[in-house]
Amino acid sequence: MHLRNAVVTREHKSNYPNPVAFEPGDQLEVGAEDTEFPGWVRIVDKVGNEGWAPLEYIQLSESHSTGVALKAYSAKELDVEPGDRLIVKYEHCQWCWVEHAEKGAGWVPGEYLKAAN
Numbered sequence: 001m002h003l004r005n006a007v008v009t010r011e012h013k014s015n016y017p018n019p020v021a022f023e024p025g026d027q028l029e030v031g032a033e034d035t036e037f038p039g040w041v042r043i044v045d046k047v048g049n050e051g052w053a054p055l056e057y058i059q060l061s062e063s064h065s066t067g068v069a070l071k072a073y074s075a076k077e078l079d080v081e082p083g084d085r086l087i088v089k090y091e092h093c094q095w096c097w098v099e100h101a102e103k104g105a106g107w108v109p110g111e112y113l114k115a116a117n
Contacts, residue, residue: 005116006098008084012108014077020044020051021076022069028058030067039093043067051075054092078106085116 022028022045031042034052041055052075058067078098080086086098091110098113099105 004088006086006088006096006113007116008080008082008086008108008112009114010112011081012077012112013079014106016051016075016077018049019075019077020049020053021074022046022053022057023072024069026069028053028067028069030058030060030065037094040095076106078103078108080108080112086113088113 020043026046028046029044031044033055034040034042037052039055040052041058042050043053043058044050053073057069057071057073059070060067078100080100080103084100084103086100086108089097089099089105091097094110095107096110096113097105098108
């Protein structure tokens with residue numbers, strides 16, 4: 001996806017004050033796949049934080065209960081309000097990694113964004 005400008009249409013507040021994060025090679029505990037957002041899986045990272053991560057970023061073990069991180073990832077969500085202007089860096093399974101001039105970067109549900117004029 002190409003970078004694009006977007007405007008927030010609906011408030012989003014993170015429910016995860018300690019987002020999961022991992023680097024390539026990290027060992028992860030792997031749980032169930034998300035039924036609301038297919039392609040995301042529940043994990044526990046190496047410091048014990050629990051949250052969601054892209055399934056395609058993880059090489060699953062035969063049992064599917066553990067895995068090894070294939071690439072770097074952070075589950076940090078960005079708190080945004082209607083009217084906030086963002087740059088969408090990339091999208092994954094209905095979520096967008098965005099940047100805000102003052103608030104920094106993080107994930108926002110794609111359905112909360114519209115193209116900016």
